[in-house]
Amino acid sequence: MQQWISTKQLFTAAMVTFLAGTLIAAFAPTFSFLLTGRIVQAFGTGLMMPLMMNTILIIFPPEKRGAAMGLMGLVIMSAPALGPTLSGVIIDSLNWRWLFYILIPLAMISIFVGVKYLTNVMEITKPKIDILSIILSTLGFGGIVYSFSKSGDLGWSNPEVYWTLSVACLSLAWFIFRQLRIKNPILNLRTFKYPIFALMVVLMITMMMSMFSTMALLPMYLQGVLLLTAFKSGIIMLPGSIINSLMGPISGKLFDIFGPRVVIVP
Missing domain, CATH: 4.10.860 (DNA Excision Repair, Uvrb; Chain A)
Structure with missing residues (x-):
């Protein structure tokens, strides 16, 4: 899609879609509307993540991509680091709709900044879809x-x-x-002919499955079995998430200096 639409247009479309989903969820009268809002949000997020990664790969030279990806990891992992705790505070003291109300001004600011400052980093070639x-x-x-x-x-x-x-x-x-x-x-599967690439994909899938399944199940266990409040379960999740965030830039720098093996094995 980045070869068909400029970076600014794609970013704006993704954020407007995310904002629309947030509004639907915030004012949802029933669970069906809430689920619909979350699905619309997912469409926007699904556009945003590849756009961010591809932009980093384009504007940074190979010897600096590790540090750039590490910084991106810091930004991405700050959400699971702070999200459960802040969400626990909001749910315990306010209405659940405030989880979405807070996102509305942030999404609007992101749209404004993107429209004003973003420039296109991809060549528009319009390949056949x-x-x-x-x-x-x-x-x-x-x-x-x-x-x-x-x-x-x-x-x-x-x-x-x-x-x-x-x-x-x-x-x-x-x-x-x-x-x-x-x-x-649409997806160039010929890259799997390179053993190191195929191995890294398997390792990434295994790591992501382990990490996100734990992040999803642990709060359920803390609140459903141990009967802790949402805030207390968020506090328990906080230390590991903070370390996870801080290790992103560090591991990225180490990757640029020593390569992947020194980072992955420890």
């Missing part, structure tokens, strides 16, 4: 996530679960086959 690949990837990845999510409630023997998973796997297999055959793939 393969619509079938987009459909297949949506069915494949979305179906896997949905089937795994529903399996906890319905069980793996439920037709809704295994048929969704079957369609997802077939779509994903077709998607992979198509990406290896077409001239301008």
